Amino acid sequence: MRMAVSPGSFKTMAVYVVKTEELTAKNIEAMCAVLPGSRQDCAARLAKPVKRVESVAAAYLAFFSLVCGDIDDCIVYPSLESLLEMQEEAAKLASKIGWHVGEYGKPFPQGVDVNGKFFYVSISHSGGLVVAAVAENPVGVDVQQNPALSKHQMLRIASKFHASEQEHLNSLPESQLSAEFCRLWVCKESVMKLCGKGLSLPISSFRIVGDSCMLDGNPIRLTVHPLQD
The missing domain is CATH 3.90.470.20 (4'-phosphopantetheinyl transferase domain)
Known part of the structure; x- marks a missing residue:
């Protein structure tokens, strides 16, 4: 989680x-x-x-x-x-x-x-x-939650991500893919909720880099926490 x-x-x-x-x-x-x-x-x-x-x-x-x-x-x-x-x-x-x-x-x-x-x-x-x-x-x-998806399913969803995020996910061993896919997804969702645009904001229009991203030229700080479910 x-x-x-x-x-x-x-x-x-x-x-x-x-x-x-x-x-x-x-x-x-x-x-x-x-x-x-x-x-x-x-x-x-x-x-x-x-x-x-x-x-x-x-x-x-x-x-x-x-x-x-x-x-x-x-x-x-x-x-x-x-x-x-x-x-x-x-x-x-x-x-x-x-x-x-x-x-x-x-x-x-x-x-x-x-x-x-x-x-x-x-x-x-x-x-x-x-x-x-x-x-x-x-x-x-x-x-x-970490998704119960196959590698193919995760990469198919990630095909809508920013190009650099797609490249990053494709480079990972399968053992790391689920956790990193989940991290990127929750970061993107939190940014979309922050700006109030939801899924109307194309998820390919901004890139998650470490603990931040840029949106409309403005830096956004991100904090990711593992939670016990």
Whole structure:
């Protein structure tokens, strides 16, 4: 499991991580009750129960992280107790600001004023992990499991990457391909979430180099973390 975060500049941020296996049905019900109706409806439309749980937990974690307002460079695994302790504050914020998304699904693309402080948030969920990144500047986060794909399938997908990334992946031994493909993919997803363009931004239009990339002439810092699933 890999997580990539793009803070968009060299400022600090905090990332909150929750494992859905630690949440009971009652916990999810309580979290769902906090969410604005439009976000509840969005989760309810998902066909798979596991995806509905992840969707509810991710949206709740967005409000939780905004209420916490702690942007020290850190990864936080909040306890279930601390998550639910903030339920009232999260509900007040959710009632005040609703659930606004941009054209391509980015939550609160213009940022959120929380008690006089301005924050941006990004969320992702995959394989039972839910993450929310919060910062004082635009931010993008993505989490993915190493893909259960063949070499041929990964390289076929990577054919849409930047030419130099394709060359890099083609040069790797098969034993390293899955992890590196996943690293590049989560980095690209986090950049697309950062700029709010989603998959409308061609993934061949920018190149991941180490812990950064250039987008529209601007440097973007990337941080990749292995996570326990």
